[in-house]
């Protein structure tokens with residue numbers, strides 16, 4: 449099943465009403481690019497422009513080395529000739545066709561030996577054996593998702609367009625299908641564009657992430673670089689950094705590469721702000737070990753991921769973690785596969801823990817706990 453050996457590249461502009469979009473992409477064969485961003489950012493519109501369901505006001509789109517749209521040259525290949533496999537969250541299976549016929553639908557040579565072999569191969573790869581003669585309504589959500597994926601892949605597309613394909617599935621099934629789908633895409637060599645607003649999904653599936661907001665790409669890069677510790681405020685908020693604290697710099701310690709940031713009810717040790725390093729006023733003894741921040745104090749936003757915080761029932765005094773905050777549990781919320789604990793430490797902190805930790809600690813609202821995290825788990829968010 450090798451196709452799409454030339455990837456897809458292009459750019460497209462489009463506007464409708466007040467909304468204007470400027471998108472661009474470059475996806476090598478067998479690679480997955482995630483379009484990540486909030487609802488209304490323009491992700492689905494981008495996919496529709498590439499699929500040929502919408503016409504860009506300007507642009508140049510190549511799929512599998514072939515130009516399918518060029519505004520200046522007047523090239524416009526219709527949707528059904530673009531060789532894209534387009535999968536949306538609704539699956540859109542034909543209710544009157546059985547699984548086998550649904551998969552074979554887009555094949556010109558469905559009756560030939562090669563066509564039949566292709567369908568058989570997809571049924572096997574997507575583990576649909578035994579379900580060939582069922583109707584879509586006789587399938588579970590996960591099975592329907594696989595059938596629609598098989599149908600999208602059957603004609604040997606040069607580009608896969610996946611628009612929130614896991615949305616209607618439960619969390620456990622998503623996790624399983626994600627890794628299966630990723631393996632299949634890499635194996636098939638088909639370049640893939642994945643639309644998602646789920647950070648975990650983008651991290652699990654994508655080779656490259658483009659963050660979109662209000663019709664513009666505001667950041668792109670390796671998934672961990674963009675979604676791990678995002679440096680820019682808007683990106684940090686979009687990718688859901690759970691804890692963003694507005695603080696002021698109290699003092700800087702260049703030797704340790706750290707500084708103390710304070711706010712009402714909270715005091716944190718965080719990595720030094722290298723770019724905006726503040727000379728402040730040196731110590732009386734002339735050493736530069738500790739610098740007192742200038743007046744007026746500089747404001748910073750400090751981000752901490754919920755998963756980087758350890759919860760403990762006592763003060764881990766002997767630990768190397770520089771930040772230990774005592775707080776009261778406000779809320780315990782199941783967030784499969786773990787739990788989110790909301791802790792009031794003077795400021796509200798969201799913390800993630802695993803199911804096993806929850807079972808052991810039996811955390812309940814009202815309980816006193818310590819939130820413990822390293823200075824290096826804190827990062828500065830530039831607005």
Ligand code: ADP
Pocket residue numbers: 464465467485486487488489490491492493494
């Ligand atoms: P996303 O997929 O990122 O959630 P969409 O691409 O679906 O975003 O939508 C992007 C923007 O385009 C939205 O602000 C939406 O209001 C606007 N939009 C999409 N389709 C239409 C339409 N048919 N008429 C008016 N506005 C539209």
